[in-house]
Amino acid sequence: MLTSTLADSNSLDRVITEGEETLDDLLANPYNYDLFSRRPPDLLSNVLEGWGWRQRVIVNRQSGHIIDGCTYLEGAIASDEKVISAIYVDLDDAEECALIGALDWLRIMVGRDGPTLAFLRQAGESNEPLKGLLDALDAIDLSMEWQGMPEFTQDKINAWGAIRVNFLSATDRDGFAALIGQTITDQTHSIWYPKREIDHCTLNCYVSDES
Amino acid sequence: MNPNFPIYIPSKGRWSTLLTSHRLHAMGVPHFIIVEEQEIHWYEAAKDNSATLLVLDRRYQQEYDPCDELGDSKSKGPGPARNFAWDHSLAGGHSWHWVMDDNTRWFYRLNRNRLASLADGTAFRVMEEFCQRYENVVMAGPNYLTFIRARERCAPFVANTRIYSCNLIRNDLPYRWRGRYNEDTDLSLRMLKDGWCTIQFNAFLQDKETTQRIPGGNTKEFYEAEGTLPKSQMIVDLHPDVARLVERWGRWHHYVDYGPFRYNRLRRKKHMDIKAGVDNYGMRLVTVGGKEADEYLTSL
Numbered sequence: 001m002l003t004s005t006l007a008d009s010n011s012l013d014r015v016i017t018e019g020e021e022t023l024d025d026l027l028a029n030p031y032n033y034d035l036f037s038r039r040p041p042d043l044l045s046n047v048l049e050g051w052g053w054r055q056r057v058i059v060n061r062q063s064g065h066i067i068d069g070c071t072y073l074e075g076a077i078a079s080d081e082k083v084i085s086a087i088y089v090d091l092d093d094a095e096e097c098a099l100i101g102a103l104d105w106l107r108i109m110v111g112r113d114g115p116t117l118a119f120l121r122q123a124g125e126s127n128e129p130l131k132g133l134l135d136a137l138d139a140i141d142l143s144m145e146w147q148g149m150p151e152f153t154q155d156k157i158n159a160w161g162a163i164r165v166n167f168l169s170a171t172d173r174d175g176f177a178a179l180i181g182q183t184i185t186d187q188t189h190s191i192w193y194p195k196r197e198i199d200h201c202t203l204n205c206y207v208s209d210e211s
Numbered sequence: 212m213n214p215n216f217p218i219y220i221p222s223k224g225r226w227s228t229l230l231t232s233h234r235l236h237a238m239g240v241p242h243f244i245i246v247e248e249q250e251i252h253w254y255e256a257a258k259d260n261s262a263t264l265l266v267l268d269r270r271y272q273q274e275y276d277p278c279d280e281l282g283d284s285k286s287k288g289p290g291p292a293r294n295f296a297w298d299h300s301l302a303g304g305h306s307w308h309w310v311m312d313d314n315t316r317w318f319y320r321l322n323r324n325r326l327a328s329l330a331d332g333t334a335f336r337v338m339e340e341f342c343q344r345y346e347n348v349v350m351a352g353p354n355y356l357t358f359i360r361a362r363e364r365c366a367p368f369v370a371n372t373r374i375y376s377c378n379l380i381r382n383d384l385p386y387r388w389r390g391r392y393n394e395d396t397d398l399s400l401r402m403l404k405d406g407w408c409t410i411q412f413n414a415f416l417q418d419k420e421t422t423q424r425i426p427g428g429n430t431k432e433f434y435e436a437e438g439t440l441p442k443s444q445m446i447v448d449l450h451p452d453v454a455r456l457v458e459r460w461g462r463w464h465h466y467v468d469y470g471p472f473r474y475n476r477l478r479r480k481k482h483m484d485i486k487a488g489v490d491n492y493g494m495r496l497v498t499v500g501g502k503e504a505d506e507y508l509t510s511l
Contacts, residue, residue, distance in 0.1 A: 121474055142366040145477065148486040150337060150494060152367040152414045153323050204327040206320050206334075208212050209493035 018056065021086040023077060026057075027064040056085040060096050067091075067099055094123045159192075212492060214335035216305050216379070218242035221267075221292030222313040226253040230420060231315040236261040238318070240332035242311075243299075245292040271295045277391040278445060290388040301382050307339065312376040314420040318353065320494070321414055324361050333492050334415045338379060341368075342410060346480045349384055349402050351410040352377040356418040367414040371472040373399040374409050377417045390449065392442035396467060400450050403472040439463045 057069030066073060067089065076084045091099060124131040146152055167173040177184040182195055220231050222244050235242050236259035245265045246254045254264055271291040293310050300308035318329045334353075342348045352374040359365065375395035386401060388394045399409055443465035447454045454467045479485075 142368060142370065146367045146414075147488065148490050149341060149367065150320070150414065150491045151322055151489045154321065154363075154365050154367075154413075155324070156364040157324055157362040204325065204496050205330045205499050206327055206494045207330045207497050208333040209495070 017061075017088040019086055019088065020083045021057070021059060022083050023073070023081065025064075026059065026066055026073065026084075056087050058099075059086045059088050060091050061088045062090060062092065063096060065096065067096060098123060098127070157196075162190075212331065212333040212336050213240055214309065214332055215339055216307040216309060217300050217303060218309040218311060218335075219245055219265075219293075219296035219299070220262075220311050220313050221245045221289040221296065222254070223247060223286075223289075224250065225313050226250065226257040228420075229254075229257055229313065231311050231313050232262050233259060234315060234317060235332075238329060238331050240335065243296070244313075245295060265295075265299065267292050267295055276389040278389055278397075278449060279391055281391070285391065288391050288394065290390060290394045293388040293394065297380065297382065297387065305382060307342070307379055307381050309335065310378050310380065312419060315377065315417050316420055317356075317418040319356060319416040319418060321359060321361065321416060325496075326356070326359075326361050326416070327496055329415070333494050335379075337492055338410075338412055338415060341412075342379060342381075344479055344483050344485065345408065345477050347406070347408050347475075347478045348410055349381045349407040350374045350399065351379045351412065353412045353415040353417045356416045359413060359416060365413045367412065369411045369413065370408055370477060371403055371475050372409060372411050372469045373467065374411055375399075376419055390445060393446040393465070396446050396454075396465070397449055400453065400467070403469070403475060406475055408475045408477050 057073055058067040059065070060067055069084075073084060089099075143152075165176065167176065173184055180191075180193055182191055182193075184191065218235065218240065220235075220242060222229065222232075223246070226246075229244075232242065232244055239261065241261050241263070243263050243265050244254060244258060245267050248266050248269075251264060251266055258264060271294050272287060275287050275291040275294065277287050277290075289312075296308060296310050318334060319326045320329055320334060338351055338353070342351045354369070355376075373396050378395065378398075384402075386398060388398060390397045402409060440463040443456055443463045446465045446467070447456050450467070453469070453471065454465050457464050457466045
């Protein structure tokens with residue numbers, strides 16, 4: 001049941017209409033991993049009770065599938081509503097799958113052997129942004145597999161800023177080193193201030209209690 | 212804590228350096244060195260107590276598939292000794308084995324953007340137990356130190372790529388080493404093409420002496436005379452679907468695309484009881500030269 005048309009007025013040019021959708025007409029999305037049964041029964045009503053059902057679901061008009069808003073849909077069904085506000089988009093299968101991936105990566109992670117991820121991976125072969133998303137998911141995936149293993153915390157260390165300091169002589173350089181309390185040699189390319197223990201720590205080693 | 216599975220180091224002409232063996236000895240890790248009969252007395256004199264020598268059965272050299280037509284006119288590389296190790300491990304009733312190059316200087320752990328050396332064999336046990344969580348992981352090993360930047364973000368491991376120089380291998384497989392060169396790449400690719408998974412650890416790293424920098428091994432036989440072209444050409448010939456020849460910095464290299472194997476999904480064994488959170492297996496960081504490290508080293 002469409003009640004208005006956005007078409008040219010919306011900056012998201014794939015959003016074509018908005019309106020109200022009869023719940024009976026909505027199709028569950030086969031790519032969207034079903035978490036409903038895993039959610040504690042009272043969680044939804046407790047969290048969303050004060051919000052009402054104003055949030056719109058996103059529906060792909062080509063397929064009739066729900067793209068986003070399953071939580072609200074579930075709440076509407078539980079509240080015995082007959083219709084729900086909807087935004088309609090016009091997407092082919094690959095686009096629909098990509099949008100689900102972008103909006104709901106956690107569900108994909110939980111169902112990572114499911115059809116959504118397989119479809120996304122295929123689509124990602126020729127789509128750089130999607131490939132980037134999948135790479136990020138893979139990294140998270142691998143870290144999740146590392147449960148029960150030795151600590152591994154490895155983030156990118158970025159300097160807040162860097163400046164180039166010029167010395168007229170070795171004496172000046174040594175004076176600067178003394179001033180900041182660090183060793184600077186002919187081989188030194190850069191330093192951190194304050195000094196940080198990163199990279200190769202020749203003064204540390206790992207020993208084991210059981211050895 | 213020591214590894215559960217036996218470690219083998221094929222070695223040739225390097226009794227005077229024996230880097231990997233000396234390192235494992237310093238870590239208190241027992242291991243085998245596989246040598247050719249004519250060199251055994253040199254190795255006997257040079258080896259540490261942690262090392263046990265095994266003489267390579269010549270049949271493994273005679274029956275080895277070098278993947279070329281040169282026969283015995285050139286060295287067949289470490290492949291025959293690696294196959295010998297595989298069978299020796301099977302005969303000992305083991306389900307996995309380690310095989311390592313003989314020119315590894317150090318093993319490291321990476322964590323919190325720090326690289327610190329490993330003073331014992333706990334990391335090998337960790338890698339073994341991690342692999343045994345999965346029903347379809349067949350080969351694993353630490354990444355090269357030179358491929359990791361401690362200031363960059365990375366995952367604790369990467370799945371489905373080449374495992375080289377320090378290989379933990381599942382024994383109950385029909386594969387065996389082959390090829391005169393790049394056996395690691397070839398074995399990895401054959402496994403991956405069959406849908407198995409490999410695991411390259413970034414949490415643990417190996418620091419190898421550059422292949423052509425120390426004498427012995429394959430240096431004299433291969434690289435001094437012919438350069439790197441035959442080495443790279445062989446892997447391209449064996450796997451033209453994913454490998455190609457490239458010239459970089461005046462030398463020939465092979466480039467292998469492991470992309471097609473990224474979708475070999477890790478499958479956990481059923482009923483695996485995996486604890487959430489961190490288990491450091493008792494490993495802790497100490498300062499070398501500090502009291503705790505001195506006490507530890509004295510106790511070895």
